[in-house]
Amino acid sequence: MARSPSGALAADLNRPGQHTWMHSIVRWLFISVSLTFLAAVLLAPLATVFAMAFAKGVSAYLHTFADPDTTAAIRLTLITALIVVPVNTIFGLAAAWAIAKFEFRGKSVLITLIDLPLAVSPVISGMIFVLLFGVHGWFGLWLQEHDLSIVFALPGIVLATMFVTFPYVARELIPLMQQLGNDEEEAAITLGAGGWMTFFRVTLPKVRWGLVYGMVLCNARAMGEFGAVSVVSGHIRGLTNTMPLHIEILYNEYNFVGAFAVASLLTLLACLTLIVKTLVERTGYRRR
Amino acid sequence: MSFKKPSMLPGFGLTFGFTTVFLSTIVLLPLAALVAAGTSLQWSEFLHVVASPRALGSYRLSFGASLLAASINVVFGFIIAWTLVRYEFPGRKIIDALIDMPFALPTAVSGIALTTVFAQNGWIGRYLEPLGIKVAYTWLGVTLALTLISMPFAVRAVQPALLEVQRELEDAAETLGAGRFYVFRRIILPTVLPALLTGFTLAFARAVGEYGSVIFIAGNIPMKTEITPLLIVIHLEEFDYHGAAALGLVMLAMSFVVLLTINLLQAWGRRRHVRAAH
Numbered sequence: 001m002a003r004s005p006s007g008a009l010a011a012d013l014n015r016p017g018q019h020t021w022m023h024s025i026v027r028w029l030f031i032s033v034s035l036t037f038l039a040a041v042l043l044a045p046l047a048t049v050f051a052m053a054f055a056k057g058v059s060a061y062l063h064t065f066a067d068p069d070t071t072a073a074i075r076l077t078l079i080t081a082l083i084v085v086p087v088n089t090i091f092g093l094a095a096a097w098a099i100a101k102f103e104f105r106g107k108s109v110l111i112t113l114i115d116l117p118l119a120v121s122p123v124i125s126g127m128i129f130v131l132l133f134g135v136h137g138w139f140g141l142w143l144q145e146h147d148l149s150i151v152f153a154l155p156g157i158v159l160a161t162m163f164v165t166f167p168y169v170a171r172e173l174i175p176l177m178q179q180l181g182n183d184e185e186e187a188a189i190t191l192g193a194g195g196w197m198t199f200f201r202v203t204l205p206k207v208r209w210g211l212v213y214g215m216v217l218c219n220a221r222a223m224g225e226f227g228a229v230s231v232v233s234g235h236i237r238g239l240t241n242t243m244p245l246h247i248e249i250l251y252n253e254y255n256f257v258g259a260f261a262v263a264s265l266l267t268l269l270a271c272l273t274l275i276v277k278t279l280v281e282r283t284g285y286r287r288r
Numbered sequence: 289m290s291f292k293k294p295s296m297l298p299g300f301g302l303t304f305g306f307t308t309v310f311l312s313t314i315v316l317l318p319l320a321a322l323v324a325a326g327t328s329l330q331w332s333e334f335l336h337v338v339a340s341p342r343a344l345g346s347y348r349l350s351f352g353a354s355l356l357a358a359s360i361n362v363v364f365g366f367i368i369a370w371t372l373v374r375y376e377f378p379g380r381k382i383i384d385a386l387i388d389m390p391f392a393l394p395t396a397v398s399g400i401a402l403t404t405v406f407a408q409n410g411w412i413g414r415y416l417e418p419l420g421i422k423v424a425y426t427w428l429g430v431t432l433a434l435t436l437i438s439m440p441f442a443v444r445a446v447q448p449a450l451l452e453v454q455r456e457l458e459d460a461a462e463t464l465g466a467g468r469f470y471v472f473r474r475i476i477l478p479t480v481l482p483a484l485l486t487g488f489t490l491a492f493a494r495a496v497g498e499y500g501s502v503i504f505i506a507g508n509i510p511m512k513t514e515i516t517p518l519l520i521v522i523h524l525e526e527f528d529y530h531g532a533a534a535l536g537l538v539m540l541a542m543s544f545v546v547l548l549t550i551n552l553l554q555a556w557g558r559r560r561h562v563r564a565a566h
Contacts, residue, residue: 022468026468027375030367030370030371030374030375031371031375031377033364033367033371034364034367034368034371034372034383035383037364037367037368038368038383038386038387040412041402041432041435041436041439042386042389042390042436042439043386044405044411044412045398045401045402045404045405045436046389046393046401048401048404048405048410048411049397049401052404091306091307091310094302094303094306094307094310095303095307095311097299097303098299098300098303098304098307099307101295101297101299101300102292102293102295102297102300102304103292103293103295104291104292104293104300104304105291105292110307110308110311113311113315113316114311114315116315116319117315119493119543120319120497120540121496121497121498121499121517121536121539122395122497122498122499122500122517123497123499123517123518123520123521123536124322124497124517124520124536124539124540127322127520127524127532127533127536128318128319128321128322129318130524130529131318131321131322131324131325131529131533132317132318132321134529135527136527136529137321137529138321138324159314162314163314163315163318166314166315182295182297185297186296186297189296189297189298190296194298195297195298195299198297198298199299217391217392220391220392223394224392224393224394224395224396224397225394226394226395226396226499226500227395227498227499227500227517230499230500230521231521231524243394244394244395244396244397244500245396247396247397247400248396248504251400251504256404259400260400260401263394263396263397263400263401266393266394266396266397267393267397269392270389270392270393270394270397271392273392274385274386274388274389274392275385277385277388277392278385
């Protein structure tokens with residue numbers, strides 16, 4: 001995302017008027033204020049996660065993952081992400097194809113509606129599914145009669161996560177496909193390729209980095225979502241506890257090593273997400 | 289005019305159909321349930337829930353702390369963006385990548401980590417304690433958590449705008465005898481002002497709905513350190529769905545008004561900018 005190449009910065013240093021004492025003071029001030037601010041609100045908390053996780057040694061840290069409730073939480077988070085990310089990816093591809101390849105009325109409304117979940121509080125994102133499928137919800141009675149449960153069970157967690165991460169892939173792909181245009185697809189169709197072949201052989205390779213970018217961000221949010229999932233999950237240990245919810249339970253039980261051990265896994269995931277994101281940006285794909 | 293312009297590419301029916309059906313089931317239908325549940329209350333019952341002292345206290349904290357956090361982020365977001373765009377220093381690229389950490393880090397992790405750092409015996413909290421500053425379990429902690437999670441929005445909004453400031457203009461102004469501060473006020477600030485407002489808007493919108501990182505550091509005392517999203521959760525846990533939905537509607541409406549105001553301000557700023565250029 002840093003669009004300034006280092007060359008330009010180096011040239012900058014040789015500009016006249018860049019070596020006055022006033023300039024040096026301002027420069028020094030800006031860098032130190034930035035670094036102090038980031039160190040206090042960002043780096044200190046990150047370091048704390050690992051310091052607390054290993055506060056009682058490596059064996060205590062590893063012991064956390066022997067707890068069946070913890071492994072169940074990790075499994076549930078993985079299952080949720082494995083359902084949500086592919087579904088939202090397919091949705092993102094379909095939405096981007098419809099919006100970027102065709103002109104139709106109400107397109108801007110559709111784009112706004114796709115972005116809507118980003119503007120909604122996570123708690124509200126979870127609540128809407130309780131209102132639909134909870135005991136007193138619209139379909140509550142019907143679900144009860146048919147002995148189905150959505151809220152306080154896996155389907156509710158998946159739905160809430162899907163809502164929260166809904167726009168991530170689509171909002172990467174739509175502008176990217178619009179920018180790349182339709183010429184190559186039209187050429188492929190003219191030369192006799194079918195729709196699917198055109199999609200897989202022409203479009204998909206063109207947008208692959210945008211797709212990876214969107215999926216990685218979608219996955220990070222899906223695995224880390226707290227508010228929305230907290231409302232629909234019911235916090236049943238070993239059954240409907242995802243990793244972030246399990247962190248809350250362990251933390252509230254003053255099991256700090258356990259809470260921060262689980263948190264350390266999610267922190268590593270966040271680091272991995274940022275690394276992939278940076279690598280993708282380095283290929284030349286950038287957010288607009 | 290027909291609904292869709294003709295095109296030689298296939299797949300419109302399939303992709304458009306799937307998009308709208310999926311959007312309707314996952315996003316629109318559930319949001320409709322919120323509106324229906326919130327508005328099904330009698331007006332007096334609605335007021336009883338959304339204008340109760342506890343609810344008013346939570347709005348004050350949620351909106352106040354979010355405005356404060358967004359303002360802090362406009363100032364520090366500008367400073368950080370400026371540092372990343374204008375200066376070369378060791379570790380600049382790593383810092384640039386780390387700015388997005390609050391996006392990637394689950395909010396529960398940010399919450400427990402911040403609480404630990406700023407608690408009385410934490411790495412930073414222990415130095416603030418003798419000064420009489422309590423961060424964890426006060427409104428200050430709420431503001432801090434909201435500042436952290438909304439920080440990337442401000443930085444990332446300002447960064448591209450700063451890259452577009454024309455250095456030639458700055459140089460020209462300085463050759464003509466303008467001081468550094470004058471250049472900042474008359475050239476740099478007008479160029480990045482829309483971006484600063486956008487950053488403020490995005491940071492505020494994110495902060496006001498935030499739940500995960502706040503509940504750990506807030507202390508959650510009714511009327512004092514209880515945010516509106518938490519009050520919604522409490523209503524839900526008591527199976528008071530209508531009360532929760534009513535509060536949810538108020539939150540949506542209030543953030544909508546704030547965002548609309550800022551968008552209008554921004555449009556006004558753009559018009560003024562264009563007029564000034566003539």
